[in-house]
Amino acid sequence: MNYIDYILIAIILIGFILGYKDGLIRKIIGLLGLIVAIILAVSYSTELGEYLAPTFNNENYLAKIVAGFVIFFATILVFAILKRLVHPSDKVNKFVNQLLGGIAGTIQIIYLTSVFLLLLNVLSIPSKEDTNNSMLYSSVYSVIPTTIDLVIGSDFKTEGFLKDYIESRNNKEVPEEFSNPIDLDTLFNSND
Known part of the structure; x- marks a missing residue:
């Protein structure tokens, strides 16, 4: 175990504590927001990217x-605001509600941490040596790519998509399929 593992364990514990505090109903809204966020990001990143x-x-x-x-x-922000507006009547056993909320909070924080690790990976942080020596890094890192691959299907590989971009930037050459296909002159002069 190295410092990455200790950080990930602390983050996971925080997720459980926050989920325990919120309870199951609010955490379900948060998890629903997470699922919607993944689907929207995968579905509309190309359009917004252009x-x-x-x-x-x-x-x-x-x-x-x-x-x-x-x-x-x-999307996560919108659902976080919605989650704070909901005040469920506590007809469910309080301890069960909180325990299930803790489990849901743990799942949610693992997904959010996976997104953050993907972003750090694009920036080449942390070092390869540190990630290889971590017991938890690869498991947490792979949560979002695995989920996206399941949502889109086996033809698209998230990790390969990001790695191709990183390699192209390291080589200081952008492969043709990664370049912008839009002719800006045509785009801006189309209303003439």
Whole structure:
């Protein structure tokens, strides 16, 4: 175990405690928000990425990745606000509600941590040596890619998508399929 494992264990415990505090009903809303966030990010990152591409020097591939994260976190924020507005009447046994909320909170924080680890991986943080020496890193890291692969199907591989982008940036060359296919002159002059 290394520092990454201790950080991940602390994050998972925080997720359980917050879930325990919120209870099952609120955590179900949070988990539903997480699922909706994943689906929306996967479904609409291409469209938003094309819109954001000029901001990223027309690097469509990077724009799609950033767009996916923006959609994901915006959706999570909307559901977090909705979750705070709900005050369920506590007809369920309080301890059972809190325990199930703790379990749901643990699942939710693992998903959110996986998204954060994917983002850090794009930035090459933490080092390969540290991640290889961690007992929990690969398990937590792979949660979102596995979920996306299950949602989209086996043809698309999230980890490969991100790794291809990272390798192309490290080589300082952008493969043709990663470049922006939009002709900006045509786009801006189409209303003439």
